[in-house]
Amino acid sequence: MGPLELFYDLVVVALVAQAAHHLAEHLTWRGIGEYSAVFVLVWIAWLNGSLHHELHGHEDVRARVTFLLQILVMVPLGAFIPGAGGAEGAAFAVAAGVLFAVLALLWLLASLRDRPEYRRSSRLYVIGTAVCAAVLIVSAVLPAAARVWTWGVLAAAYLACFAAVVLKAAPVALAALSVTHALIERFGLLIIIVLGETVTGVVSGLAAEPVDALTLTVGLIAVVVGFGAWWTYFDFAGHREPRRTPAATVQWMLTHLPLTAAVAAMGAAMVSLVEHAHDPSTAPATAWVLCGGAAVVLISTVLVSATLQAWRTRQGLYRPLSRTCAAAALACLALGAARPAPPVLALILVLIFGIPWGLAVAYRLRHEETVAQE
Structure with a gap:
């Protein structure tokens, strides 16, 4: 590129x-x-x-x-x-x-x-x-x-x-029209650049309010949430080649639309999350956009992963991943409905994203030699 x-x-x-x-x-x-x-x-x-x-x-x-x-x-x-x-x-x-x-x-x-x-x-x-x-x-x-x-x-x-x-x-x-390495790089780069909106959202929220210990803590945890979206996508789906079939090509391309939109929306919600760090509960719209966006990221990552060649060759990773991400997405929606205080909500989101991270780390530790060869 x-x-x-x-x-x-x-x-x-x-x-x-x-x-x-x-x-x-x-x-x-x-x-x-x-x-x-x-x-x-x-x-x-x-x-x-x-x-x-x-x-x-x-x-x-x-x-x-x-x-x-x-x-x-x-x-x-x-x-x-x-x-x-x-x-x-x-x-x-x-x-x-x-x-x-x-x-x-x-x-x-x-x-x-x-x-x-x-x-x-x-x-x-x-x-x-x-x-x-x-x-x-x-x-x-x-x-x-x-x-x-x-x-x-x-x-x-x-x-x-x-x-x-x-x-x-x-x-x-x-x-x-097959998905080439150059196109894979383009889609991945767009995700990376849009992920910058999560950092922009945190910075905008911090700039709008006097920065104290709690506000800064919420902002930094929110950055980790954005990092979780990056980690989830690139650890399982990013920079990998989909199967060369019409259905896989369409699914791979179009699933990046809700994924990218959700990442940018999460960044938008982080502004309000940081600005209202001292509130006893997160505002409904903020909670739903942030947690709903996280759920979309998790499900979209599974849908992109399902188009990959590795989906069939590494079933020991991707089959548990699909179930884990589905459960994590439901947990995100439940968190949005519960609307705890901003620091609690942000911290729980980090923990939810940590579930698929842990799955990936455990898989790599169990199959260290195979992963090294790949």
Whole structure:
């Protein structure tokens, strides 16, 4: 992965940060809905740009121009994200529509150079992306609430169509779309960068309040919670190759969406957790977003792991992992419902993440020689 792709990913994460910061200030059901709709659209655009470069890009002037063109649209798009659910929703819709129109154009130009066996899949993808762009632009005239719902339904439909195209693609086209080491690195890097939002959330919470021993303790424990999300994903799923089947490819790619969104949402909730460190119980929205996000991270990690080649070759690790993470996710939801004081909630989350850590350590100690060979 070169500096060009890294620059592009950092721009995308700037948009994610805008969405997370808005969620941190609006921890309500409406705020969660707006965050989800905006995040999914941004993630789909990132997936589009990443796949386009993976399949058709090179380290040349053309690739630099295509990335620059996308970035020039993303910058105003990011500026409209904080008000996407309200006054600036129309501007966000138009900017997002323009971004998807640019992506449709890039895929169209690439399809003109495709071999005949790729053209059907390419044509369907171009049409779907162009329709998405048109719907986004038209949504600018809708009322705010209807507009956000439209984005959510549109994103779900787009992802369903993407999955259908991949699952029904000709074998030769599917081979071209297989998950490469470069793509694995891109997805892993995005997770790493988004994990920075957990640290940003803690720092923002500490900066907003006078720092005393309890506030600092909650902040530092919250950082360990973010570290737990990193450890869980990369210890079991990150930087590993999925099986080369249509179903595994789709599941591997799309499961990274809720995983990434949950990590960023956890960072947003950590702002409130630290700011209210002295409260006798954690605020309901803060507890549910933080603990629910942790549950999504655990379940998504299992779903990504289930697509890996190692899922079948290392059943002694991954089968217990799936059961352990499911139980840990339920424990996270129970913790969110209980809403203990912020330091207690953060500490218990660390302990919950520690369960799969302990599983991994125990497995490696029992199979030290086998793991070393792998």
